[in-house]
Amino acid sequence: MFYIQDGRFSHSLTTHEAILTAATSKHNVVDFFAGAGVFAFATSGGASLLFEDQVFKDFLSNNHFTLIVGVDDITNTKALNKLRELRDLYQPNLEVKVFCHNDRGSLFHPKFIWFKIDGELRLITGSGNLTEKGLRRNREAFTINIYKDTAARAVEEYWDLWISENNSNLLDLDDEKVIRKAARNAERFVRTRRLETELEGDEEENTSPDTANEPSDLEPTDTIAGENLPEGVLVNTPNATGILETEDYEAWTIEDNPEVLVAEIPNNNVRWKQANFNVAVFERFFGGIAGGHVERRILLRHVGNTGLLEELEVRPTVSVKSKNYRIELNAATGLDYPKGDDRPIGIFIKVATRSFLYSLVMPGDVIYNEVLDYLNDCEPRAGIRMRRYLTNVEELRANCPSLGFWLI
Known part of the structure; x- marks a missing residue:
């Protein structure tokens, strides 16, 4: 096949x-x-x-x-x-x-x-x-x-x-x-990135003189596993603090205009980190297969307010007998579900098949009101129903400029 x-x-x-x-x-x-x-x-x-x-x-x-x-x-x-x-x-x-x-x-x-x-x-x-x-x-x-x-x-x-x-x-x-060749691969990569950065700098000098003297955020690190060779990780890029190699980091960049889900997370008592979604969202947005027994994996990386990419979360596409389908969110670990009318809001950006960047925004966070106002404008609250709003990166960026996604 x-x-x-x-x-x-x-x-x-x-x-x-x-x-x-x-x-x-x-x-x-x-x-x-x-x-x-x-x-x-x-x-x-x-x-x-x-x-x-x-x-x-x-x-x-x-x-x-x-x-x-x-x-x-x-x-x-x-x-x-x-x-x-x-x-x-x-x-x-x-x-x-x-x-x-x-x-x-x-x-x-x-x-x-x-x-x-x-x-x-x-x-x-x-x-x-x-x-x-x-x-x-x-x-x-x-x-x-x-x-x-x-x-x-x-x-x-x-x-x-x-x-x-x-x-x-x-x-x-x-x-x-083998060790020598692996070290040379890292060194070759960093030299290539240096050249690309210099060329990008020349372009900026020609097109945007006001920013030509700003420092580049693509400087390589100095050592690799204790040797006096580059690692191949761009440490000053916000996401790359030892979690990802640059080659893997590129699997999580936001390109073009992918799909976005803005979703209120329901209260499931102490287990609310297992966020419930209906079958339509589970299948059409997250790419799950309800009732299926094939190996499918939803990949998640949480992005904080500083743009830091956190550890990879790998989730089987779990389907249950009820009409709700669960995706566990590590970002909710140790957090109490908020009291009152305000609900946690999850923002999911689809970067590839069943692969998502997400931010969990809690009441009291500095950007919560910005996200809530956007959701209220797009889909006003109707009773106790959890709101699920599908959009795209362009619209999200325009309405929620303070999200950490834009710092990646």
């Missing part, structure tokens, strides 16, 4: 979700499973997104998986550190190798993953890398093929032959050659 990952496409399926579905057994039986994945590039965020999911935790609790990543570009020291952490966490079931070669005219560029599970071999081949952008944000395409019996054995034999003939190129994460 052929699929397209495209946040503006109504039938989009992400590479991330396809992999998790392929790694899930359809039968509750104990059996020997195995798998392997090969990606040209990896980031710490991409590796976390895939291998820290409960589906992979369950798979690796009893089964072996081989991961091979390239280091010709993007994969840097921070990515290697995350891969070491995952390898040690799941040992001996997770084996991680780095494809490191000396062919100057050739780039290591494959992206595929397969699982031997439930008596079949499930192979996903596509364009997305092991990064947050590749797994969720970029416009990518992939195919899912199912092989059984003789065909499955042929795929395994072909894989084993490739591994055998490339054994000399498959190095450990701690190999000095």
Whole structure:
């Protein structure tokens, strides 16, 4: 089957979700499973997104998986550190190798993953890398093929032959050659960003002389994992305080004019952080599948008033027997539901398929009245009904200029 990952496409399926579905057994039986994945590039965020999911935790609790990543570009020291952490966490079931070669005219560029599970071999081949952008944000395409019996054995034999003939190129994460290449990737990235920043500065000097002397907010950091090399994270960009690599940060930027939901959050007593939405909002805006049993993930990052991107929140698309569907919001942790008539307001910006930036605005926050006035103008309150207003970024920015989204 052929699929397209495209946040503006109504039938989009992400590479991330396809992999998790392929790694899930359809039968509750104990059996020997195995798998392997090969990606040209990896980031710490991409590796976390895939291998820290409960589906992979369950798979690796009893089964072996081989991961091979390239280091010709993007994969840097921070990515290697995350891969070491995952390898040690799941040992001996997770084996991680780095494809490191000396062919100057050739780039290591494959992206595929397969699982031997439930008596079949499930192979996903596509364009997305092991990064947050590749797994969720970029416009990518992939195919899912199912092989059984003789065909499955042929795929395994072909894989084993490739591994055998490339054994000399498959190095450990701690190999000095791998470490040097990863550090150079970070250094190359920062040099590129420096050049881009200088060019942008020249453009501004030509078009906006009043701002030409303002300091750039795209200055790189000075060290990488204790070495005297750049990290590849733009630390003065408000979001990038050690949580995200720049490559992963770009999966969360606000581009063009995506969809926005402004929603009052209902009182669910001490569990109000599990925000309830009706089925229409759950399916049409958040992209959930009511009553479905396929692996779908809603990704959230809360944005505070300073524009700081907080930790990734990964939520299965949980459907319940009632007509309400829940999405848990970490930003509500430890907060009491407000008394009186004022309600918390959640603002969700869709940046990709089932991926959202959000802000939880509480009564008493300095920007609450600004958001409340906007919601009152667009959809006046009617009784006790929770208001759900769909809009776009352009309108939201014009009416709520104080939100932290615009500082990202």
